[in-house]
Amino acid sequence: MTNNLKQQIDTMPPRRQEQLLAFDRLLTIMDELREQCPWDRKQTMDTLRHLTIEETYELSDAILEKDLNEVKKELGDLILHMVFYARIASETNSFDIADVLNGICEKLIARHPHIYGDVVAETEEKVKQNWEQLKLKEGNRSVLGGVPQSLPALVKAMRIQEKARGAGFDWEEKQQVWEKVEEEMQEFKQEFNLNGGPADDTEAIDRQKAEGEFGDLLFSLVNYARFIDINPETALERTNKKFIKRFQYLEEQAKASGKNLKDMTLAEMDVYWEEAKRVL
Structure with missing residues (x-):
């Protein structure tokens, strides 16, 4: 440790020093497990991937249950996974945990020019718009390019709509959105002949088109939920x-x-x- 770094740590509040020591302890344990434990030595990014997804859902469950003790445990599991990925990458000199942390710090600074620069953004909406515009400048070809393909469809619909809104593409009033819901509901009902006709007459139904109309209806409901500040997934x-x-x-x-x-x-x-x- 350089004298300058030691001086920086010594001037930190005691709790911050404890946090750094706790993180250092985790890094040390990770190194030991990777070198000494047969199971940990065998793991790759690919083998960890499904476990990370599982841990993320477990954290989600704990948050919904408002079980803070369980949230603490699940956060620990996820932090372990992040450290594990970085340790694996360090073995091929691709990157290490310091590169990961410095990378996210630099991105946060760049994405918040209203805090670390001279840009003015006094509302949450303006911050989101700036965020999406900055991502485009960084090389994203589309505002929607950052939406992961493997996201569950309901979550993906919400993120797509949020990003479109960040680009200025959105309804102006929630009544307009509700009218769209009613329009999509009517189109879906028409596909299933719910306004009349024999109840078991399914031969004439175009299933592919009906599925499309149902998807449109769900998408419009997600849109309305977003407009009234309800997370549809939750x-x-x-x-x-x-x-x-x-x-x-x-x-x-x-x-x-x-x-x-x-x-x-x-x-x-x-x-x-x-x-x-x-x-x-």
Whole structure:
């Protein structure tokens, strides 16, 4: 350690010094595991990839459950993965963790000229617009080029719309967006002949076109959710969790009554379902 670096660390607040020591401890452990543990030695970026995705979803679950202790644990798992990738890259002299951290620091400074430069951006919306314009200057061919292809479709729809808005392509009023939802709903209904005709007449339905109309409807609903500041992914996941709890209550109550769901009528199951709605 150079004298200058030591002086910088010595002048830091005690807690920041503790944070740096904790990160150094993790780096040391990572080095030891990579050199001594058979499993850790065997890992590559490709073998870690699916585990990183799993850890990200576990963090997402902990956040939705508002379990801060679990959030802390999952953040640790993800930080370990980031350090692991950097350690693997360092073995081929591609980059190391210092390059990773300095790279994100430089990007944050460059992307925030209203903080580190002379650009004025007094609203969140203006910050987002500046962000997208800067990304284009950095070499992105399209505003939408930064949306990962492997994102789940619902999340991807939200990100596409946010980025389009950052470029100034968006509706002006939420009523306009809702009218678009109603328009897409009507077009979807027409594809399935829901306004009339035999209920089982499915032969004439163009499934590919109907699927397209359903996709348009979902996209417009995501757009409206964004306009009223609702995250559709979070909203749907909360509904998923709510449904699971209520359905499990239904299963438990049926079992306690000596009944099997397969042998129950929908009306019988609905009694327990309504109970679940009251108690959960």
